Amino acid sequence: MKGPDVFDQAIPTFIRQKARYIDTVQVFFSYNPPRNPYDWVNEWVTDKENDPDYFIDTSTYLDDELGFTTDQQLKLIEKYKENDPDYYRWLYLGEVVGLGTNVYNFDLFKKVDQIPDNDYLTDLYFSMDIGHDVSATTCGAYGLSVNGNLYVLDTYYYSPAGKVRKKPPTELAQDVHDFVEGICDRYNMDPANMTADSADGALDNQYYSMFGVHWHKVAKKKKVEMIDRAQDMLAQGRIFVLDIENNQVFLSEHRDYRWDEKTLNSDDPKVIKEKDHTCDQFMYLCLDNERDFDLKW
Template sequence: MTAKMIKVMDLMNVNFYSLWLAEASHIVAKGGRSSMKSSVISLKLVTDFLEDDQGNVVCLRKVGKYLSTSIYEQIKWAIYMLGVEGEFYFGKSPLIIRHKPTGTAFYFYGVDDPMKIKSAKIAKGYVMALWYEEAAEFAGVEDIDIVEDTFIRQEIEGKEVKVYFSYNPPRNPYSWINEWLDTKVGDEDYFVHHSSYLDDKKGFLSDQMIRKIEKYKENDIDYWRWMYNGEVIGLGDMVYNVNHIREIEELPEDDDIILIDTASDTGHQVSATTHLALALTKKQNVILLDTYYYSPENKANKKAPSELSKELHEWCESVKSEYKKNFDVQTIDSAEGALRNQYFKDYGVRLHPVAKKKKIDMIDNVQDLFAQGRFFVLKTKSNEIFLTEHKKYQWDADTLQSDDPKIIKVDDHTCDAFQYYVNDNLRKLNLKY
């Protein structure tokens, strides 16, 4: 095993040596994106697994659908890096990585419903380690405790179950995981480790990645501090840094439009309806081309879904005509049924309902795009409402000291529509990691 240990140490930066050697039962690895904390944990788990012919490892994420493309691939990577892939069977249905000589395995579970984990069965041996990847995604301490209690209740002679947490700290200091970690200060059962890309002294990260991160630092130092340095920076009152919303007089001559998407937020009788036309360019920039905005406020006769459907169609046709492009994705609020159904009935076009997340997570993705300096607004009369609403977009100060901060829901329709657009096109916008 000595030769393998030397090899493993060559695969990590020096700042992780303390984590590797930590004897505490619970290891908390927090830090910025691209700090390589998940890589080190996966190497540690595979190395320890190979030393225990009765040990199994349970790997967890809050949302099960992300397992196969994240934590499963991370363990698989570690196995290949250690050169022992021939010893394993890699199963996809169900997700499992089984050790051929011993029959023990790496098990992968989504914790969409923590109570379902209680019935999980391990075929042979015992659970030697748990790994909560992206631990900040979990709903709270209850999620963590239900799962942990399920797997640590069995007595293992001469050893304890090792529990790992890895995550990027949320900006909000009152997020449950930030407050939970504060309670572990001085607890001998917990070893807390912080890392960032700046700790990469061995040059594992590519020059391209470093350049990308440094652009964030140039465009928005606070966003960089949070996303890549792993600091808890707080939310502030204003949601967006309006300096990131750059107006342009005309389309750039050296950056052609590849495609156009639309995004809609509707209100009908009680609040405004808005549609955004957004171009993705050859250089991966996003340009707001046009905005439709109708408010029923102070109007005796409100527009019906049939009228709004007709106006949406006319607006869409005008955008297509002007820019000579058909639409790629046409996104709408998933809670909106009236206009979606009416539009399909009238024109045979299915508007795509966005899969909404927690508000703060949807906003984080928008801030990511803004902080990269890739968003522009064509300076037109119709787009002024977009600029006005985004400049006024604020957190509710009364909710900032909570785990679930709220937005002031006033004049926020273009803000919602833009969030729908970004979150419905994450992969296309290179915002999905």
């Protein structure tokens, strides 16, 4: 739904269907509140709290007296609660916790020296954010493990800033191809998926011309919605970053990734668009592979 005008159209339609044997038509709404207090649906509910024609009720898994919540679900909920209390309060207690200025809780990016033997990789993924003359191009290599963890394996990063001679699409395509092939050889695996920014055409066309492979264009959503996928995995404690030199740019950009304070009091907050290229390709990865990552069923 885009706004409260949807209700203005739907409610009269429901009421018109009133059966003769009832006095009034009761319309029920059920929703999980977005974190942003200025999201339209949160403001709509707040407005209806003082409307005598509406009854506002809240419930969480803690109110489950019939046993709908399984032990497996409770175990997962405890992971959220332990790893990211604010995310838990929003996702499972329905609290409008706000966005803050830092997009991510950086402590949830766990640095590791190697992948444990009992958490071996099952699939390889690549995700690319493609820049232009003054913007960086980055490609991330990721491994999904047998235990459902996601490892940041390596990062390719090229910034044309300050360079007199900037790499043309042919060189960028060759660089990315060499990076992908190197990772595949290192782990002796083929990619399960290769995700790219849907706004790009030139580099993908060049890549296909040279190597016969198209990258899958992610169906982008609002920034808040895409970030939610990444935050979900982080809150479950499932993100690990190999502590190598190439991944330091991934870590630093996610550490410094922030909301634009000027837009926080709106229903469509924006991030600060500076040094955010690995952040973009990471959220593209989570969105494009949400079923593989158990973020969507």
